[in-house]
Amino acid sequence: MSEEMLSKVSDYLDSRVPLTQIAQGAEAVVFSTSTHPYLPLRESNKKFVIKYRPPKKYRHPSIDRALTKHRTLSESRLLAKLYLIPGLKVPQLIACDAYNGYIWLEFLGEFLPDDAGFSNLKNFLWMYADKDPYDAVVQETLSKVGEQIGLLHWNDYCHGDLTSSNIVLVREGGTWQPYLIDFGLGSTSSMVEDKGVDLYVLERAIVSTHSAFADVYKGWLMQGFSQVYQRHGEKGDKKLKEVLNRFQEVRMRGRKRSMIG
Incomplete structure (x- = not known):
């Protein structure tokens, strides 16, 4: 600057x-x-x-x-x-x-220890990739990240730029608690398309920076995400299916664009 x-x-x-x-x-x-x-x-x-x-x-x-x-x-x-x-x-x-x-x-x-070495999800996953990417701490943290996104979407809000850099980790009670930040492109939206795009953007961010363990990481993220919807019974299951189906459609469109260039 x-x-x-x-x-x-x-x-x-x-x-x-x-x-x-x-x-x-x-x-x-x-x-x-x-x-x-x-x-x-x-x-x-x-x-x-x-x-x-x-x-x-x-x-x-x-x-x-x-x-x-x-x-x-x-x-x-x-x-x-x-x-x-x-x-x-x-x-x-x-x-x-x-x-x-x-x-x-x-x-x-201010809640992060000085020796943490990271402040967001991207840096957190880089650090554990050099140690043990399958550590229970990584699974727990990614599940919590998915839960935060699930809460956001269930309440009909979308982030608009959901990358691993826009998820800050804060130490609370001995565990890492994710916070969602930077809502400059955020919006109120009940559209499954917007929610599917949010999930796709995060998936691409994970794949581009942590490709070796992306499938495992995505599984843990979606586990936490799905749990939010599943707490609401049949209504939640129905909405979850709609979001996940649209997520797959968005993913397929993204792959086609990548192939065409």
Whole structure:
């Protein structure tokens, strides 16, 4: 990220607000800070996340402002709703400035030990691939990931960019608890097509980065996913069958596109 952008963000917040860039994507830049948006300005041991959507110079300024406002507000509203779903793990929304493209969130990484060596599912699986990919910890963690996705879909929400990088692992009670993050493309949707696409995107992410153990990993993920639906009896079984059938259709379309190029 350019010094100009960092200076712009720092000036907007307050030049005294400490900022550390932790990620950058196509739509947003993510920072960590020790300053709360509503409390007195001072550093603390607690961290927060600031997600900032910078202006896009290739768009007309008025269109860019409208899109930034809409996307920032939509993501904030979605996070606020998801946070209220029992059992679903997402970062807590703290503040939103939709007009300027800022979202303040709970910082999940503060719960990770310094020597963990990973903060998301992708890094977690890489670490265990060098040790024992069939470890019970991997199975338990992937089953929990599947359960989180199942809870998301059962409540008729979709992620839109469900990769292993957008699943953060937090140590809770001696086990790893997955949190779903980055809902910039998230939506409310009861369509099995959207849910099938979510599952396909995650499958492709697993295959591309952990191909040697992908089939085993996918099995554990789908085990946790299916359990959420199966808890709801016949209704759940019917919906699960619909989602899995559409998932297979999406997968077949994806393979055909790969073959054609």
